[in-house]
Amino acid sequence: MALAYHREIDQYTSFAIWKIEETAEDLQKQLQLREHEHAYLETLSNGKRNMHWLSTRVLLRRMMDTDDYIDCKVDSNGKPYLSNFPHFISLSHSYDYAAVMVSKNKAVGIDIELIKDKIERIAGKFMSEEELSFIDSKERIEHLYACWCAKEAIYKLHGKKNVSFLDNIRLLPFEYEGRGSFNGLLNLDSRQKEFRIHYEKFDGYMIGFVSDFGNEK
Numbered sequence: 001m002a003l004a005y006h007r008e009i010d011q012y013t014s015f016a017i018w019k020i021e022e023t024a025e026d027l028q029k030q031l032q033l034r035e036h037e038h039a040y041l042e043t044l045s046n047g048k049r050n051m052h053w054l055s056t057r058v059l060l061r062r063m064m065d066t067d068d069y070i071d072c073k074v075d076s077n078g079k080p081y082l083s084n085f086p087h088f089i090s091l092s093h094s095y096d097y098a099a100v101m102v103s104k105n106k107a108v109g110i111d112i113e114l115i116k117d118k119i120e121r122i123a124g125k126f127m128s129e130e131e132l133s134f135i136d137s138k139e140r141i142e143h144l145y146a147c148w149c150a151k152e153a154i155y156k157l158h159g160k161k162n163v164s165f166l167d168n169i170r171l172l173p174f175e176y177e178g179r180g181s182f183n184g185l186l187n188l189d190s191r192q193k194e195f196r197i198h199y200e201k202f203d204g205y206m207i208g209f210v211s212d213f214g215n216e217k
Helices: 024-029 035-043 048-064 119-126 137-158
Strands: 002-010 013-019 072-074 080-082 088-094 097-103 109-114 169-171 179-188 191-202 205-210
Touching: 013 048, 024 048, 035 048, 048 088, 048 097, 080 088, 088 137, 097 109, 097 205, 109 137, 119 137, 137 169, 137 179, 137 191, 137 205
Parallel strands: 088 109
Antiparallel strands: 002 013, 013 097, 072 080, 088 097, 109 205, 169 179, 179 191, 191 205
């Protein structure tokens, strides 16, 4: 497993991207898996699902830089959390890469996606007409992926299942430049929070991340 990219957001928050190159057996040797974790692994089919689960946990261990057992659990909404450390975390994976974001003082969300033309077919399912109107026609596919990753990052930070990309998350207009930031709004239960979302293209993938609790409006 090779560190492909590491970015410090501030003194408490960072994320890293790793290229998955080992076998499942090699990854397991780098973890302190308990019985319930081995049991969960057995429910996963061999291949990408297995490798993604293992690789995000290995990367999390590297970022936490501890010899102690890291109890990474998943709550009823599917959001990962650490039961024996105070840190906030977010995990993502896509094809040959795993991504982990960690913060000591604030909620985080990260998403990584391999850029493919297929996003064009589903654009209307996660983007409103107003949002689609600011998409750059010359960089349409990458601009759409920046939007998808942004919405996914907000969704992961919020950590609840009752969120629709189309109905509850609205992105404010921004020009796509390969790397940058813009604002997005999460609207739920007559309340609105505004987040600053960051994105960047990396080796044919798009990364979107957010690292704050949002400003209520």
